[in-house]
Amino acid sequence: EVQLLDxxxxxxxxxxxxxxxxxxxxxxFNNYAMNWVRQAPGKGLEWISAISGSxxxxxxxxxxxxxxxISRDNSKNTLYLQMNSLxxxxxxxxxxxxxxxxxDDYWGQGTLVTVSS
Amino acid sequence: xxxxxxxxxxxxxPGQSVTISCTGTSSDVGGSDYVSWYQQHPGKAPKLMIxxxxxxxxxxxxxxxxxxSGNTASLTISGLxxxxxxxxxxxxxxxxxxxxxxxxxxxxxx
Numbered sequence: 090e091v092q093l094l095d096x097x098x099x100x101x102x103x104x105x106x107x108x109x110x111x112x113x114x115x116x117x118f119n120n121y122a123m124n125w126v127r128q129a130p131g132k133g134l135e136w137i138s139a140i141s142g143s144x145x146x147x148x149x150x151x152x153x154x155x156x157x158x159i160s161r162d163n164s165k166n167t168l169y170l171q172m173n174s175l176x177x178x179x180x181x182x183x184x185x186x187x188x189x190x191x192x193d194d195y196w197g198q199g200t201l202v203t204v205s206s
Numbered sequence: 207x208x209x210x211x212x213x214x215x216x217x218x219x220p221g222q223s224v225t226i227s228c229t230g231t232s233s234d235v236g237g238s239d240y241v242s243w244y245q246q247h248p249g250k251a252p253k254l255m256i257x258x259x260x261x262x263x264x265x266x267x268x269x270x271x272x273x274x275s276g277n278t279a280s281l282t283i284s285g286l287x288x289x290x291x292x293x294x295x296x297x298x299x300x301x302x303x304x305x306x307x308x309x310x311x312x313x314x315x316x
Contacts, residue, residue, distance in 0.1 A: 133307055136307060
């Protein structure tokens with residue numbers, strides 16, 4: 090059974106940093122590109138980043154480019170999102186997703202990041 | 207990235223049909239074979255319903271269907287049921303592994 094467990098969220102001050110993790114199980118992790126999608130409270134969904142199965146190629150939405158870094162450790166079956174220079178508008182639930190918008194699409198339960206002083 | 211537009215809300219009585227539009231440009235919806243639709247109930251993670259414009263995910267009731275004409279994609283729910291009340295988001299691939307979501311449509315079952 091596919092499982093994605095998002096963690097690492099919490100309260101952080103503006104300008105601070107946080108690293109999110111997504112622990113994967115139930116599938117061959119390094120065979121799949123992985124994504125991060127976020128949702129601000131009461132707002133819509135926003136795709137923010139993706140990484141290839143090998144980790145060699147990464148992609149970012151303009152809203153996070155230069156501040157966020159996606160990475161993965163295939164030996165640990167874990168996806169990461171390093172978030173730096175955080176702003177109030179980065180406050181959201183962050184979801185990791187496997188096979189985004191494909192027939193075997195699967196999302197984690199999400200982890201809440203709150204950026205506030 | 208480009209922006210997609212969706213109606214803020216649609217409503218219908220049980221058994222009726224409703225259609226949600228998702229309008230973009232030739233750079234996203236109009237030029238992409240990869241348009242998808244997500245359903246989200248309050249407090250839950252989004253659930254993929256339709257992918258590649260019109261393909262229904264395994265286990266999704268056949269009352270859900272997707273289509274596209276020009277720069278507008280549509281999700282139709284035929285035979286509306288109470289459990290269909292949720293937020294629905296369209297999503298389009300825009301190239302270079304970048305995706306963009308619509309703002310979401312709240313479906314209310316009267």
